[in-house]
Amino acid sequence: MRLAVLAAAAAMLCGCMARIADFTAVSTKNADIPGQRLPRVQGEDMSSIVLFFPTGQPNIKTAVDDALQKSGGDLLVDGVIYNKCWYIPLLFGQCGYVVEGTPIKLPASQRVQ
Amino acid sequence: MRALRDAVFLSGIAAGGLLLSGCMTRIMDFTVLSTKSVDIPGKRGPRVTGEDVDPIIIFIPAGQPNVKTAVDNALEKGNGDVLLDAVIYNKFWWIPYVYGEAGFVVEGTVLDTRQASKQSQNVAAAGQARGGASAGSGSWAPAQKAPPQDSATPALSSYAPSSATPTVQAGPDAPKLLDVSHPGPLSLRQAEAELLP
Incomplete structure (x- = not known):
């Protein structure tokens, strides 16, 4: 009986590993990055939910790209990543990621083409 | 008839408004983040992996894993302050009603800018x-x-x-x-x- 329970549990074993985001640079420590500080910016990647169908898969990387694109910077410092979601049941909603940070424009010599 | 239709429509909107749900959760704070190719001056170290994984006992999670802690662990291991070419994974496995683990794994090349x-x-x-x-x-x-x-x-x-x-x-x-x-x-x-x- 005990073996059967263990076998059933093993058969139902589930697991996965999903890639959430790729970054060229990430830190949680105070690093000294030389460059020109630009005004604080927000970038987002939101997907709509129509009735109850999601119309896309939001991505943190796209939100970071959006913030860098808006500001013309190369890096974000002192930032936060939020998960944002709102939904009017069976009507419409939006879910996605919002990234907020201070962009830094690196000197031309430190930008890799 | 038209009044009834309007009433149904309005009550539908009101019910939708009452059922409206939304939230905004802070996933992670960072001091440096980029998706562009940048050359940050500093000493490059080895590629390291950091993780923040919490067990699931029976079906009860024993903690709330965090991306920031995983990045901190990786930086601690590599003795640096920035991770270059980093990938963040969400890891999960569970033997139903027995045991499991869930959390975040961060992998990257350590850079010491200090x-x-x-x-x-x-x-x-x-x-x-x-x-x-x-x-x-x-x-x-x-x-x-x-x-x-x-x-x-x-x-x-x-x-x-x-x-x-x-x-x-x-x-x-x-x-x-x-x-x-x-x-x-x-x-x-x-x-x-x-x-x-």
Whole structure:
């Protein structure tokens, strides 16, 4: 009986590993990055939910790209990543990621083409 | 009939409004983040993996894993302050009603920017020490101190080294750094011996 329970549990074993985001640079420590500080910016990647169908898969990387694109910077410092979601049941909603940070424009010599 | 239809429509909207749900959760704070190819000065270390994984006992999670803690762990392992070319994974496995684990795994190349900034500070201080000497005050002054604001000596912000003054460059080919913490005229002599060709 005990073996059967263990076998059933093993058969139902589930697991996965999903890639959430790729970054060229990430830190949680105070690093000294030389460059020109630009005004604080927000970038987002939101997907709509129509009735109850999601119309896309939001991505943190796209939100970071959006913030860098808006500001013309190369890096974000002192930032936060939020998960944002709102939904009017069976009507419409939006879910996605919002990234907020201070962009830094690196000197031309430190930008890799 | 039309009034009934309007009432149904309005009550539907009201019910939708009542059922409206929304939230905004902070996933992670960071000091540096980029998706572009950037060349940050610093010493590159090995590729490291950091994780923050919490167990699931029976079906009860024993904690709330966090991306930030995973990045902190990776930086701690590599003894650096920035991760380059980093990937963040969400990891999960569970044997139903027995045991499991859920959390975040971060993998990246460690970079230590503290050494680079220390070097550039030393080089800047060395440049200042030389600038103070060539201004011709005649007496030694600590490198960190701004030169006196009289008409003969230009302000530090507007000071530009003359062509006779050798320029100190940061980078791998930079001359050997001098010890600016050493007190007295010896430090200046040491600087000249090391910086002048």
